[in-house]
Amino acid sequence: MELDFVARVIASIPPDPRLEVPPGDDAAVIRPPAGRRTVVTVDMLMDGVDFRLGSDCTPLQVGHKALAVSLSDLAAMAARPEVAVAAVALPRHQGDEIGRGVLDGMLALAARHGITLAGGDTNAWDGPLVVSITALGSVPPGAAWRRDGAHAGDLLVVSGACGGSLLGRHLAVTPRIDEALAVAAAFEVHAAIDVSDGLSLDLSRMMLASGTGAILDLAAVPIHPDAVIMAARDADRLAPLDHALGDGEDFELLLAMPAAEALRLAAAPVAGTRFTVIGEVTSGSGLSVRQADGTTAALAPRGYEHAFDG
């Protein structure tokens, strides 16, 4: 039942000096870090869309993913994670066990990134599991990475490798928090976005926001081994590169940086993660690709979009 569950949740959250009023009241009261901006992002994950409880994942993995995707948004702003609140709609059957698993998944990741769970809302219903996390981070004034700051002549850099996330990384999301904070401290970044819906789709969003276009060097795009495995299994004969460009849920950082900065970043791993130059920002608009032989062609962005009608 809700009241028992909430009491146990509150008891399991370590105290945190950032909270003037801890979880359990009508709202949490946070001491915002002096001289910093507050960064806020919300994500909602639904059973059957973002995960399939039971058939391919556990409540623990759902809790991990729900917080991780919000942390990935904070990383894309170069924000330091501070506080999160969580709302859940639990199925009535086994709701307690599911809720406990979701919570444990969140708390483990929260501890790893120094974020404290400040509050929540626990509900039950006859529908599938829904989890919504709002994460708050902080950043110095004017220092947040935006997606609208790319300039013609910038190079495009991506962390890690893309494609094939459905083989498991879409659940075991590694938010690039450490990488983002390390890059922000040592490099000039003009624009940033996290690759949630597809490398080419998220790149097109950054370009649209910046009023620029982009040329991708297809031979340079880092293809994850999972993309190769998925391509080999594919009934629809997508190449590994297609998976890298369109699968999404990679939760890698995509950055636009002055050329010299990009080359310096690509020279050595940051926080253990390699960054790769994959293309260039251009004046104009839209995406194009440069093949290994130097010829170019237009690229239609591909990725995940929620479908609904009018």
Add this chain to the structure above:
Amino acid sequence: MELDFVARVIASIPPDPRLEVPPGDDAAVIRPPAGRRTVVTVDMLMDGVDFRLGSDCTPLQVGHKALAVSLSDLAAMAARPEVAVAAVALPRHQGDEIGRGVLDGMLALAARHGITLAGGDTNAWDGPLVVSITALGSVPPGAAWRRDGAHAGDLLVVSGACGGSLLGRHLAVTPRIDEALAVAAAFEVHAAIDVSDGLSLDLSRMMLASGTGAILDLAAVPIHPDAVIMAARDADRLAPLDHALGDGEDFELLLAMPAAEALRLAAAPVAGTRFTVIGEVTSGSGLSVRQADGTTAALAPRGYEHAFDG
């Protein structure tokens, strides 16, 4: 579709000087008001539990309620509303129309209380409508009302009147923001909670948190006319007072205050709302009631609790 919808949402939100990075990026960046704490609360509303879309309410009413219940939590902390973010799971059929209605309901209430919509997450699925709002407010250090500060000898005060909210007030929620800010500016308040799940249940929560008990003067409890109507219709023969004590979704303020302050508050309406002394905080624990004839009896708290199993 999601991208069109989000673009139209962003275009419909008025610019706000509190936002360093406006909606549309990976996260919003907020300039927190200098020298104030950040108050954060989250609520999730689900079709079939918190509202019944189509049969008894419109998307506009859902949007209103979703923001209003979070604002009620801010009111219960004496916090000034600042910023909200919203996550929705839209049904695929008519998702665009439903989403637009929910948004418009939120925006109208947001404008009334000076809160800006800073970001969101738009999803679609085959399930019912789910809306989750996280509201951020601000309050001076140490000034947030908590539920654990009631002292023996305090008087209990409630705003407005309770009971029968299902006749319509559970949708047309009026968050007591103006009242809370006016009371906080002029009165000493030891503890506060909003009546969301039932006057007696929420009172019992405040008493449990404070390590105190309470005696309610039954004759003093302000009974809403809707409670009288519901009692007259009732198959289960609950009295109007039972509705006032247990229905919930009144979203009134319940305060514990030093006796002189409580009497002063009850003497005249604040922000157009009457406050009523309904009982007294005692040492000990649990709730009891004093009948009109002066006899007392134990009271079992009643109200809404989300039911789920292990």
